[in-house]
Amino acid sequence: MAREFSMDRRAYLKTVGVGGASAAIAGCLGGNGGSDDVIVPGTNAGFAPFEFTQDGELVGFDIDLAEEAISRAGYEVGDWTDIGFNSLIPSLTDGDIDLIAAGMTINEKRQQQIAFSDPYYESNQSVLVSSDRDFSPESESDLSGAVVGAQGSTTGQDEVDRLVEEGVLEAGNVRQYDNYTLAAQDLENGNVDAIVVDVPVARNFADSRAVEVAFIIETGEAFGLGMRQDDDRLQDINDALAEIEEDGTYEDLVAEWFE
Incomplete structure (x- = not known):
C-alpha cells in the first residue's frame, strides 16, 4: 500500500480553509474535568483497521496514531471513550471527550461544529x-x-x-x-x-x-483528528503529526496496519 500521508499543511489550508484548521486561542474545559494536561480521546470501534476491538482491547491505526500524537504534543492520553459514530461530535462539543480519532472525513458541515487537525489519511x-x-x-x-x-x-x-x-x-x-x-x-x-x-x-x-x-x-476525502474549535492544543497536535510523518513513524504505522 502506498504511503497515504501526502497533503502538507499548506495544501491542507488551501483545500479546507484556515478557519477549519485552526482553533481560536481560548481556554477549554476539556473532557477530563478541566485538566488541560490530559486529552481524552474518543472513537467508534467498528472500522478496522482504523479502530476495532481485539481480545477485548481497543486497537488500530487511529488508536496508535492518536496516542502517539497526544504524547508527542506533551499531553497525557486519557481513557478512550468508545461510542456510536453519530455521538462523537456531540460528545466532543459537550466536553465529554477532547479528541476524535475515528476515520472522520473533513468536510464543511463538520467544520461548522468542530476543528480538524491537518489531514492524516486520504481515501x-x-x-x-x-x-x-x-x-x-x-x-x-x-x-x-x-x-x-x-x-x-x-x-x-x-x-x-x-x-x-x-x-x-x-x-x-x-x-x-x-x-x-x-x-x-x-x-x-x-x-x-x-x-x-x-x-x-x-x-x-x-x-x-x-x-x-x-x-x-x-x-478524494481526507481524514482528520477532531477537536473543539476553542481548544488551543490543536496546534500542538498538528506539530506532533508533522513530526510523526517526518521521522518515519507514520510509515511504520501504515506498514503495521495496512500492509
Missing part, C-alpha cells in the same frame, strides 16, 4: 459485494435496482444518498447501519447486494470475509 470509497453471489457491478449504473447499505453519517452514506438523488438507487432499497461490521454481516447473509465503505476498510473485510471490492468511487 476513496469502495463498493463491496459478496464473493459468493453473481452480482458483480462494474460502475455506479450497475447498482440500479440493487439494495445498497452504508454506515450512517459517513462518506459512504453520502455517496449512497447521492446515488438516490441521481436516480441510480431507489430510496426504499437503501439500508443504514450503526457500524460497518453489521453492514458486512448483512452483505454476507444476502440481505443487501452491496455496501459502500472506505477503501482500506473494504480491503480489510475482503481479507477476512466472503466479500470483494467491485469498483471504486473516487471521492
Whole structure:
C-alpha cells in the first residue's frame, strides 16, 4: 500500500480553509474535568483497521496514531471513550471527550461544529459485494435496482444518498447501519447486494470475509483528528503529526496496519 500521508499543511489550508484548521486561542474545559494536561480521546470501534476491538482491547491505526500524537504534543492520553459514530461530535462539543480519532472525513458541515487537525489519511470509497453471489457491478449504473447499505453519517452514506438523488438507487432499497461490521454481516447473509465503505476498510473485510471490492468511487476525502474549535492544543497536535510523518513513524504505522 502506498504511503497515504501526502497533503502538507499548506495544501491542507488551501483545500479546507484556515478557519477549519485552526482553533481560536481560548481556554477549554476539556473532557477530563478541566485538566488541560490530559486529552481524552474518543472513537467508534467498528472500522478496522482504523479502530476495532481485539481480545477485548481497543486497537488500530487511529488508536496508535492518536496516542502517539497526544504524547508527542506533551499531553497525557486519557481513557478512550468508545461510542456510536453519530455521538462523537456531540460528545466532543459537550466536553465529554477532547479528541476524535475515528476515520472522520473533513468536510464543511463538520467544520461548522468542530476543528480538524491537518489531514492524516486520504481515501476513496469502495463498493463491496459478496464473493459468493453473481452480482458483480462494474460502475455506479450497475447498482440500479440493487439494495445498497452504508454506515450512517459517513462518506459512504453520502455517496449512497447521492446515488438516490441521481436516480441510480431507489430510496426504499437503501439500508443504514450503526457500524460497518453489521453492514458486512448483512452483505454476507444476502440481505443487501452491496455496501459502500472506505477503501482500506473494504480491503480489510475482503481479507477476512466472503466479500470483494467491485469498483471504486473516487471521492478524494481526507481524514482528520477532531477537536473543539476553542481548544488551543490543536496546534500542538498538528506539530506532533508533522513530526510523526517526518521521522518515519507514520510509515511504520501504515506498514503495521495496512500492509
